[in-house]
Amino acid sequence: PPPLAIPPEVGASIKTRLQDAFNTVHTMSGIKPEQIRGYGGKQVDRYTSDVSEETMAEVGDMLNAVNRDVKQSILAASNKR
Structure with missing residues (x-):
């Protein structure tokens, strides 16, 4: 949840x-x-x-990994469908 x-x-x-x-x-x-x-x-x-601060920090780290390049790659891939 x-x-x-x-x-x-x-x-x-x-x-x-x-x-x-x-x-x-x-x-x-x-x-x-x-x-x-x-x-x-x-x-x-x-x-x-x-939810612990540690868990929230881990989630934050994962979200930070989704940078502009990753987002652009996802959008480019979706446009090829």
């Missing part, structure tokens, strides 16, 4: 409320499984706010 990023200037009580809601939205009445979506609109089973 995708992680939750909260800006550091958000107060602790609001962070806690957001994290609790984010972690339990899949159990809330009125929420259907198909309403829980991740990046790109893909259906996910739940969200989590329990």
Whole structure:
């Protein structure tokens, strides 16, 4: 599931409320499984706010690897279809 990023200037009580809601939205009445979506609109089973700084750093490193050249290569390949 995708992680939750909260800006550091958000107060602790609001962070806690957001994290609790984010972690339990899949159990809330009125929420259907198909309403829980991740990046790109893909259906996910739940969200989590329990992601370590280490994991986020690893994800950041992977995203940084997708530089302009990689993006241009992807676009060029898709144009050949």
